[in-house]
Amino acid sequence: xxxxxxxxxxxxxxxxxxxxxxxxxxxxxxxxxxxxxxxxxxxxxxxxxxxxxxxxxxxxxxxxxxxxxxxxxxxxxxxxxxxxxxxxxxxxxxxxxxxxxxxxxxxxxxxxxxxxxxxxxxxxxxxxxxxxxxxxxxxxxxxxxxxxxxxxxxxxxxxxxxxxxxxxxxxxxxxxxxxxxxxxxxxxxxxxxxxxxxxxxxxxxxxxxxxxxxxxxxxxxxxxxxxxxxxxxxxxxxxxxxxxxxxxxxxxxxxxxxxxxxxxxxxxxxxxxxxxxxxxxxxxxxxxxxxxxxxxxxxxxxxxxxxxxxxxxxxxxxxxxxxxxxxxxxxxxxxxxxxxxxxxxxxxxxxxxxxxxxxxxxxxxxxxxxxxxxxxxxxxxxxxxxxxxxxxxxxxxxxxxxxxxxxxxxxxxxxxxxxxxxxxxxxxxxxxxxxxxxxxxxxxxxxxxxxxxxxxxxxxxxxxxxxxxxxxxxxxxxxxxxxxxxxxxxxxxxxxxxxxxxxx
Numbered sequence: 001x002x003x004x005x006x007x008x009x010x011x012x013x014x015x016x017x018x019x020x021x022x023x024x025x026x027x028x029x030x031x032x033x034x035x036x037x038x039x040x041x042x043x044x045x046x047x048x049x050x051x052x053x054x055x056x057x058x059x060x061x062x063x064x065x066x067x068x069x070x071x072x073x074x075x076x077x078x079x080x081x082x083x084x085x086x087x088x089x090x091x092x093x094x095x096x097x098x099x100x101x102x103x104x105x106x107x108x109x110x111x112x113x114x115x116x117x118x119x120x121x122x123x124x125x126x127x128x129x130x131x132x133x134x135x136x137x138x139x140x141x142x143x144x145x146x147x148x149x150x151x152x153x154x155x156x157x158x159x160x161x162x163x164x165x166x167x168x169x170x171x172x173x174x175x176x177x178x179x180x181x182x183x184x185x186x187x188x189x190x191x192x193x194x195x196x197x198x199x200x201x202x203x204x205x206x207x208x209x210x211x212x213x214x215x216x217x218x219x220x221x222x223x224x225x226x227x228x229x230x231x232x233x234x235x236x237x238x239x240x241x242x243x244x245x246x247x248x249x250x251x252x253x254x255x256x257x258x259x260x261x262x263x264x265x266x267x268x269x270x271x272x273x274x275x276x277x278x279x280x281x282x283x284x285x286x287x288x289x290x291x292x293x294x295x296x297x298x299x300x301x302x303x304x305x306x307x308x309x310x311x312x313x314x315x316x317x318x319x320x321x322x323x324x325x326x327x328x329x330x331x332x333x334x335x336x337x338x339x340x341x342x343x344x345x346x347x348x349x350x351x352x353x354x355x356x357x358x359x360x361x362x363x364x365x366x367x368x369x370x371x372x373x374x375x376x377x378x379x380x381x382x383x384x385x386x387x388x389x390x391x392x393x394x395x396x397x398x399x400x401x402x403x404x405x406x407x408x409x410x411x412x413x414x415x416x417x418x419x420x421x422x423x424x425x426x427x428x429x430x431x432x433x434x435x436x437x438x439x440x441x442x443x444x445x446x447x448x449x450x451x452x453x454x455x456x457x458x459x460x461x462x463x464x465x466x467x468x469x470x471x472x473x474x475x476x477x478x479x480x481x482x483x484x485x486x487x488x489x490x491x492x493x494x495x496x497x498x499x500x501x502x503x504x
Contacts, residue, residue, distance in 0.1 A: 036048045041418065043296065052380065053379065055379065071085045073122075126177050136172040137172070145201070207252075255309045285337040294306065313366070325355055400428075407427070421443050422440070429449065438454060
């Protein structure tokens with residue numbers, strides 16, 4: 001069904017392109033014409049009111065320091081924002097007050113027991129609740145754990161373990177830390193999953209190895225190859241993750257930009273994972289399409305193929321936002337995997353990006369780092385975006401009537417917003433108004449929820465009309481006997497009539 005809808009969408013887009021021919025040329029049917037957009041049931045893009053609006057841009061000059069050079073990482077703790085200014089071998093600690101960012105300090109070195117340790121090409125950092133800071137000091141092949149005053153607590157280097165390839169350098173790229181101090185890090189050329197370290201720095205093992213990715217042509221080639229040819233082939237190995245985020249419940253979100261374009265085209269790629277403590281992917285994907293970014297794309301201006309997710313940040317209400325490095329767009333999803341909205345795009349004006357490298361949030365504001373321009377864009381949530389999140393929150397806490405009210409307000413601002421219809425239907429379903437829920441699900445072709453509502457509606461109808469059902473069943477059961485009796489009486493009457501006439 002998913003592939004069919006995508007084929008229909010592609011056909012419709014082709015028809016739209018033909019119908020929009022004008023003297024100036026042919027309009028690109030898949031080009032984003034508005035800042036914020038979404039996709040309908042058929043995978044076609046449609047306009048949407050802004051859920052987030054860009055309000056400020058902050059670079060090194062605005063912070064009173066030198067320009068950032070190829071910054072790669074963002075991390076937020078309370079109202080502090082940390083930036084991995086990779087090209088300048090430093091970490092910038094910023095303070096957010098009333099939406100404005102100011103520089104607190106530049107971290108270029110930390111204090112060891114016997115010497116000062118200088119940073120080299122740091123790619124990421126994390127601050128624990130007690131103020132301790134963890135730095136992926138990539139160029140120095142180590143993870144630094146320091147106090148808030150930058151005194152070294154421990155240094156994590158390549159583990160001396162049989163499961164770790166001792167022929168490659170330990171180059172940590174991204175890291176997160178859970179509540180008990182366990183460190184999860186990604187490292188270059190390591191594709192066994194996340195490397196886990198105990199609070200004392202000892203190596204635990206790997207978590208959440210990614211799936212093996214290979215093309216169908218490679219698989220067919222290997223099937224028909226000789227033993228000698230197979231031995232010369234490069235083994236299929238799991239792909240690497242490219243970023244991490246840990247939420248308040250210690251679930252680790254991972255992103256990867258390595259997958260087959262055919263899988264993205266079919267809508268089945270999994271560039272976003274959510275790992276539990278056992279390394280199992282528990283991300284919910286109940287939307288019409290998997291959370292993969294754009295559903296339709298063109299190959300133009302050097303922007304080829306599907307969205308390639310580079311970073312992720314998650315809110316307490318279960319929603320999460322990802323950044324696409326290919327076309328500079330931000331995609332927001334709810335806990336069920338429905339696309340809430342998408343915004344942004346390629347460009348060098350406010351709200352657009354050259355190459356986004358990281359995304360974070362403070363409160364409800366989003367912060368997006370551009371590695372090319374060396375600046376941070378702040379986005380504030382609009383009334384439309386706030387109503388959507390209010391509806392999702394009320395539904396999660398069990399106030400379904402209130403959630404439906406918020407969804408009604410969303411529809412007043414955007415009558416095409418499909419998730420509002422589904423949200424009202426889900427609220428009515430929880431309120432046991434099954435018939436009303438069916439009507440809303442039918443409008444937006446939500447067959448799964450419609451079937452669920454119909455099942456409950458049928459069950460309720462039978463329970464409420466059981467007496468009538470029993471009477472009908474009894475009547476139906478008696479009909480054969482009654483018909484048989486009528487036929488018998490008619491037959492006997494006919495026989496008597498014929499006998500009387502025969503005797504005469």
